[in-house]
Amino acid sequence: MRFSKTFIKTLRTAPKDEIATNGALLTRAGYIHKEMAGVYDYLPLGLRVIENIKGVIREELNKLGCEEIQMSALQNPEPWEKTGRFSDQEVDIWFKTELASGGKLGLAPTHEEPITTMLKSYISSYKDLPLYVYQFQTKFRNELRAKSGILRGREFLMKDLYSFHTSEEDLDKFYAEVEQAYNRIFTRLGIGEDTFETFASGGIFSKYSHEFQTVLPVGEDTIYYNGDKSVVLNKEVLEDETLADLGVTREELTETTAAEVGNIFKLKFKYSEPLGLKYIDENNAQQNIYMGCYGIGVSRVMGVIVERFADDKGLVWPEEVAPYKYYLVGIGEEGRAVAEKFYQGREDEVLFDDRNVRPGEKFADADLMGLPYRIVISDKTLAEDAAEITNRATGENKLINLSELNNL
């Protein structure tokens, strides 16, 4: 992309009420625009980051045989009333609205009820199982406070996957596959080393669920880990029984803050039973269906990556997430001409800063925008038949020969 052709500008300031680092930096770097607390627009660079995160998740889930769909945001109360979750006492973050033709509707904060109901049209026999269905869908949650930038949205993008099984063993097997897929996803997204699978509270049918928590000073959750981090658990399950289950003592555990980037949950019959999703087994008997659900907060992950890697100069993107790989600057007539030539055919991986502004301004914007590599071609580098390439994360800086550059 040519900088001169995009409407994006870096901004000196973020909105005054933007107290979160991720919100302020992403705004200043031109990735997002705040509509109101917890509600953001994604500008061209921000949308590319979101699409990259979705791409990684999609690739890993498709490997497991998961199928992508898209459910509606508007929710008929009926299935939610069957599980008791349309009640504002039960679920306190509903946005509700009304049909002009009469009747209440909700804006989906999650999709267990509609997907379980929808699948009644498609599952009848054990031959139809197992199946795994996911979507990337905007969720709406009427949070009282939303001051964490895109870490906690009133409108945000989530990946939610639901699995359906004939037996607990089959659910357990798939659950373990998702655990591994999640580890691969967070590693590819650059936060693998800081992200831990934690024990979290279960529900009626399971003692524990699991969360994927990224250690972060501004994280809203508290987690506890032992020395080698082989045992990590959430505050809500920090009790004698859990400690005994996991074979650790309270004294062995260290407390830290973290942000939840994913969760996985064995729902078993929690939704399939009240909503009547059943199958006929080999002996022609009707059976309940075992369910699991598996979420990743896509826009939250983007915020977590910002918080984890940003420095005092601006954003720092891991390679698989970055909107473009290279930030290209040509200085002087010949430098600009060589840069122009390098840019040709690389429109999709290079942000070419072809603006008529001082090099210093370009360097500052390169730092703020946080693309993995900055390439500078100037009379000085050309004197050595080279370009200068700088790693945004490490600051490492070297000259590379022009022929090597053209092989990038």
Next chain:
Amino acid sequence: MRFSKTFIKTLRTAPKDEIATNGALLTRAGYIHKEMAGVYDYLPLGLRVIENIKGVIREELNKLGCEEIQMSALQNPEPWEKTGRFSDQEVDIWFKTELASGGKLGLAPTHEEPITTMLKSYISSYKDLPLYVYQFQTKFRNELRAKSGILRGREFLMKDLYSFHTSEEDLDKFYAEVEQAYNRIFTRLGIGEDTFETFASGGIFSKYSHEFQTVLPVGEDTIYYNGDKSVVLNKEVLEDETLADLGVTREELTETTAAEVGNIFKLKFKYSEPLGLKYIDENNAQQNIYMGCYGIGVSRVMGVIVERFADDKGLVWPEEVAPYKYYLVGIGEEGRAVAEKFYQGREDEVLFDDRNVRPGEKFADADLMGLPYRIVISDKTLAEDAAEITNRATGENKLINLSELNNL
């Protein structure tokens, strides 16, 4: 995709209240699922059709230098109050909701107000113009009745493009480019021959706007055209002044029904003025910004394509839109083995019906699902070292040599 690995099944019946052909056929063929009137889920095949339509639109708009973003669905009333459009009297299809922390919100039925407001952070000088920004975004419209399947949704996907200019000439120039892009888009989507650019009512600032209307028996609009279809206009502007402007008489015009698939509109200062989007010109004077807006109903286009091409056997997809290009059937042990081999590496363009069901059932599903080509490999075809390939649209049917098949 392997049919045996997807949860999709064709269904004998659609919901009883599904009176629209597009809704009923898409449901029976496993492309969509109805949540309520005007609100649908997109299942794997349906989502692929939507993504294909988006892909064609994106490609043509990017050629014009348009930039993709994504605005929020939740709407702060403030900018809408400045244009008078938050009022339910003025815009009668709002879904409204309330923040838990207090205050009304709307669900965006369109995005002129927020995008105009957002761009105040990015436009200051004539050097920042022109610019063209678009999105694919779910729109919410609280229609009293929604009985046309995905032709008229309460929740639906729209592409909306907005352009910003320093002069009327520049707006006119871009408007003409979009007209051409729209013609290319509808041609690629297979409805070019039946889609006409019509004169429609303008607004405060323009005498006429233009709509792209696809001739369709179930279309909700009425359009009039002359003999060679060089003049086409909407019912709302069928009056003496328009006829004089266009140089046709009422007698020369034929009436027909049509569905609006796109519209383009010279807004000029309609939104930029009340919302205060201005720029500084070469002489340091503040000036209003000329705006245009350009919509395409993405999910509606999918419905229009269904209505236009479906026959009594089921759906018929044009090639650029189809979720897969080939529906593959192997009959008999050797036929299945050769089919399996052909399928390898073509997972993204072949729907391989590898189910253990009768060939007749596969053929019926192939017809219902409407992929462009059905390939059948059986002992009979293999005896001639060939496969049978059938064009879904024309019914044309021929044997092609296996080596030719493998070059497809």
